Amino acid sequence: MKYKTIPVTPFAQNCSLVWCTETQQAALVDPGGDIDRLLGAIKQEGVTLSKILLTHAHIDHAGGTATLTESSGLPVEGPHKEDEFWIDALPQQSQMFGFPQVGTFTPNRWLNDGDQVQVGNETLDVLHCPGHTPGHVVFYHADSAIAWVGDVLFRGSIGRTDFPKGDHPTLIASIKEKLFPLGDEIRFVPGHGPESTFGEERRSNPFVRG
Numbered sequence: 483m484k485y486k487t488i489p490v491t492p493f494a495q496n497c498s499l500v501w502c503t504e505t506q507q508a509a510l511v512d513p514g515g516d517i518d519r520l521l522g523a524i525k526q527e528g529v530t531l532s533k534i535l536l537t538h539a540h541i542d543h544a545g546g547t548a549t550l551t552e553s554s555g556l557p558v559e560g561p562h563k564e565d566e567f568w569i570d571a572l573p574q575q576s577q578m579f580g581f582p583q584v585g586t587f588t589p590n591r592w593l594n595d596g597d598q599v600q601v602g603n604e605t606l607d608v609l610h611c612p613g614h615t616p617g618h619v620v621f622y623h624a625d626s627a628i629a630w631v632g633d634v635l636f637r638g639s640i641g642r643t644d645f646p647k648g649d650h651p652t653l654i655a656s657i658k659e660k661l662f663p664l665g666d667e668i669r670f671v672p673g674h675g676p677e678s679t680f681g682e683e684r685r686s687n688p689f690v691r692g
């Protein structure tokens with residue numbers, strides 16, 4: 483599996499184009515906006531977009547989803563159903579944060595802990611990691627030792643928990659009980675900022691160290 487990170491929206495959210503090198507089938511993880519930029523990256527890589535994967539439903543991660551699905555009919559997988567209220571609130575989120583007006587959508591498949599999603603011949607494991615939002619999920623590709631963690635964990639920081647239904651102890655538990663046991667060597671793409679590894683964050687991140 484290969485991937486390309488494409489920062490989108492004024493929040494510099496890390497949308498990822500991930501694809502299977504055998505089939506050239508691809509998915510967009512968290513297409514928050516800037517659709518033309520995303521479509522340009524797909525064309526540049528010569529891959530075929532087959533689905534959208536969502537870690538959670540905040541506007542900077544999910545804001546481009548309705549536009550993409552309306553024009554293409556692409557299926558949407560994720561997040562967990564506990565984030566449905568965030569999807570319903572996308573129009574209000576766009577007004578609140580000064581984003582272009584966006585529509586709502588219904589995922590073709592809500593994801594639960596232990597589920598798997600396919601991108602071509604590649605399999606991603608799904609981990610339900612609430613705390614930042616109640617329905618937040620993480621996508622983990624074991625063969626590549628990489629995870630797309632949305633806003634659960636960042637290099638040197640963690641996700642905010644002051645949004646509706648956020649919960650700090652739950653977020654810490656998600657990181658320590660779901661992510662860190664995958665192994666210190668696992669690299670992760672956060673929702674914002676540079677990549678890191680779980681080992682580096684376990685050792686040095688002041689929010690989760692110890």
